[in-house]
Amino acid sequence: MKYAFYPGCSMEVNAAAYDVSMRAVAKVLDMELAEIDDWNCCGATEYFSQDELTACSVVARNLAIAEGESNQLVASCAACYCNLAKVDKLMSEDAEMKQKINEALSAGQLKYKGGVRVRHLLDVICSDIGEEKIKEKVVRPLTGLRIAPYYGCQAVRPISIGDCTEYPMQMDHLFEWLGAEVVDYPVKAHCCGGHMPQISEEQAFELQRRLLQSAVDYDADMILCMCPMCQLNLDAYQPRVNGMFGTNFKMPILYFTQLVGIAFGLEPKAVGFGKELVAGLPVLKKKLEAVSA
C-alpha cells in the first residue's frame, strides 16, 4: 500500500531513531511511505495562537502538495498529525477560511481541494495492516517485556487518530499482538509538558515525574511513545527530573516502532537503539533472551 508521507522536522535529527525504525518496519509490512516533495514546517504549536491564517496556510501548503500524490497523508509525529488534521477539518467546515487559505496558496500555484485524509502512523499500522498480518511477521515475540503505552495529547485531541479520545487502546492492542505484557497505563493520554521546559521547568518536570512514576508503579520496563516531543521530554529531562524531585528514574523511553522492529526480528541497531539517552538495550537484553543470545 502506498501512502504520502510527511516526516516533519523532528524525524531527521532528534527523532532519528523513530525515522530509522519506522522505515525498517514499513519495509517489513510492505508499506510504501513516499515522502512528499518540498514539504515545510507544520507550524508546531505556537504559530496558531499568533496568526491563524498564516499558520493554517503554512500547513495547507503541505496538504496541497500531498493532494497531487495520494489521498492519504501519513504523519509520524503527533503534533504534525494534529496540525495537518486540524487544518484539513477547518477547511472542510469553513468555506471562508478555505477561500482565504487557497488565495494565499495561489501565490505558489497551489490549491487544496480537501481530498486528503490525514493519518497517524500508529493508526495506519493498527487499522490498515491489522492484527493478522502483524502477527504473521513476528519472529521474536516480546514475551515478558512490560511496556507502558504512552499516547500523549495531540494524537487523540482534538481530532483522534481513530482511537478513543479518553482512553486510547491502539498501541495496547498492537503490543498484545506482539506478545508483550501491556500495563494498563492510566496516564497514557496525559500531558508530557510539551514546550513547558523552556517556560517553567518546575511545572514541566512535575508533569514528567507523574508519567515516569506511574510507569514505575506499574512495574513497566519501558515507556513507548508515538510523538518525538513526548520522547524527547521524558528521555532528555529524566536526569533533571530526578534532580528536582530526588527520584531515581531510569526508565527507557523508546518509539513504538523500535519495539515493533525488535518483534519483527530486526537488530536493535537497525531500529535506532542507542540513540536514546536512558539506555534501552540493557533492559531489552535482560528481558528478551532472543536479543541477548
Place this chain on the structure above:
Amino acid sequence: MAERVGVYICHCGSNIAGTVDVEEVARWAGENIKDVVVSKDYKFMCSSLGQAMIEEDIKKEKLTRVVVGACSPHLHEKTFRTACKNAGLNPYLFDMTNLREHVSWVCNDKEAGTAKAKALIAGSAERVKYQQPLEPSYVDVHPATLVVGGGITGLQAALELADAGHPVYLVERSPSVGGHMAQFDKTFPTLDCSACILTPKMSEAGQHENITMLTYSELEEVSGSVGKFKVKIRKKARYVVEKDCTGCGICMEKCPRKIVDEDFEAGLGYRKAIYTPFPQAVPRTPVIDVENCTYFQRGKCKVCSKVCPTNAIDYEQQDEIIEIDVGNIILATGWKLFDCKKVPQYGYGRLANVYTNMEFERLCNAAGPTGGKIVMRDGKTEPKSVAIIHCVGSRDVNHNAHCSAVCCMAALKFGHLILEKTNAEVYSFYIDMRTNQKQYEEFYQRLLEEGMHFVRGKVAEVTDAARNPDEQGKLIVQCEDTLLGKQRRIPVDMVVLMGAIEPQADAKELGLKCGISCSMAGWYTERHPKLDPVATMTEGVFVAGTCQGAKDIPACVAQGAAAAARVQGMITKGKVMIEPIVASINEEACSGCRICNNLCPYNAIEFDPVKETSHVISSMCKGCGTCVAACPAGVITGAHFNNQQIFAQIDGVLWDAKPAGGNGGAAAKAAEPEPVAS
C-alpha cells in the same frame, strides 16, 4: 352539479396568524377558487363557536364540501369531521389543511407563508370535490389483553385489568416477573424495602384468576388489528414441568454447577445452572440454563432429575408456540443499563473498585451477595470513602442526550445507605441536582444534613495513578468543581457510576412487530407527548413505563394504570370504529400476480386460489397505500386517496403554474370526464 365548498382558515391565536395573513388567504380563496361559496377566517376554529359556525354554514349555504386550514389533522381532524357529521354532511367530504406545522411553524417570512398557505388551501379545495362519502365499520373488542413485560409497570397494568374482571396474558422474557425493581434494595425517597412492596404484587399477579402468566416467554408475532389481535408467543423450554413442580428448590440446592449471575446479581453473586433468579421469584418453577448445565453440555449429571421429588424435570422439553386472541396490547418492556465500559476514563472493568449503580443496588441489598454489607471487591474491606458519579452515559453528547431521571435520587439513596451502614465519607459528583418530584427535594436536604459531600462538575477521570503519598492505593476522582472554580482530586476507596437508563436493545424490533415506532434513541413514541402519553399511533397498542422514556417507579406505576384504564375503556365500549380509508382490489381486472400479498405490512391481502385473484381484508387494512402503488396493473384503489383526488390536489397546489387559459390539469386526464375546476 357543481359542489358547494366552504373554506375555513384558523388563526390558532397567533400560531398561524403570526406568520400567515389569514384574512388574505380566506379572501383569496373565496374569490379565486372555483366552487368555493363560503370562505372565512376565525380566531380558534376548533372552539365550539368555530365548529358551530361551520355547522350553520353547511345547513344555511347548503355546503357539500368543507375545507379547514388549521393545525395538524392528528389534533383536530376528528373534531371537524364530527362537526360535518352533526350538520348532516358525510365526514369524509371534509379535508384538513395543515397551515401550522406545514407553514407557520416552519416559516418566518409572512409573504412566503401566505403564498404557501394559499397553495395548500387550493390543493385541499380541489381535492375535496372528488372525495366520496365513506362509512366506517365497527369490530367487537376482544376482552382479553396482552401485557408485554413483567416489571412493576406491566404488573400494575395487568392487575388493574384483572381486578376489573378482564382476562390478561402477562408475558415476561426472564424466568420470573419483577423486573429491575426486584433487584433494588430500597426505593427513594421513602426508603421502603423494594422487595417488600413489590413481591405482594408479584404473587397477587401469579395467583390471579384473570391473569395467565407466561414467563420465560417472548412475543413472536402479532397480526390482526385493534379489537382482534392474534398473537404468537414463544414459551421457551424451561426443562421443568410447571404443573408438576412444587418450587421446593431441592434441585437448585443440589445442582453441582455454580456460575456467576450476570443478570439478577449484576455479576456480583452466583447462581446454579438450574435456578430461579431470586428466592421470591414468581413463578417458583426454576429453569435450566442449557449453556451452563453439565448434562446439556456433557451428557452426564442429571442430579436435578434424581433429587426432584415430583419428577418435574424434563430434559426433552421443547419451546412451545402459544397462540392467543386479544383486543389490546400494552408494551411495558422496560430498560437496560448503559454499558459503563463505554466511558473508559472512569475505569469500570479496569479498576476493581469501580461499580455500576446496579452492582451497588445488589451490594446494598440484604438479600444480595454480601448480605447487604457495603464492602469492596475483596469481599471484606469496608470503604472509608465512596464517590458517586452522576450522569454516566446520560446528558452526554457522546452517548445519550437524555437525562435518565432517576439517578440523582438513586445517588442520594446510595449516599444515605452508605452513611447509615458505614463510617465512610460520601461524595456526589453531579452536573445538576434534579429532585423535582414529591418529597424528592426534601430528601436532598436530608442528605445535605446527613453530611454527604456534593461536588458540582463533570468528572474528568477516575485513576489509580497517585501523585502523592495521600493518593497511594486510592482511586482518585479528578473533577473541576465548578462552584469553587478549581480542579479537585479526591482520593476514595470506592466509586459508583450512575449508568444511564437506555432503551432495550431490541425495542425497535418488538415495536415493529406491534406496528409502533421508536424515537431515534429507541424509546417508543406515544401518540401525543403531553395529552396522550400511553396510546400510540397504532390503535389498540399502548406503551407504559420506561420503554417510553426514562422515569421513576411512581411514574411507571401511574403509566401502567393509565394504559390499563385506556384498555378498560375500549373493553367497556365493546366496539371500535374502523376507518373506511382502505384499499380495494378490482378483482375482475386482477391478474393474480400476488405482488401485493407480500408487500402488505399488515397481512391484509388474501389470495383466493380458486378465483386466482387477491382481495383486501378491509378490517385489517390500514390504508397505507403500498399495494396501490405497487400493483403493476393499477387495479388497486386506495379509498380517500385515489388518483383523481391526488392529481386534483396537485393541480390546486400548483394553481399559479398552470398553462394560461387551460384547465388541462392532471386530474382531468386521470379519471372520469367530470369537469375540473380551474
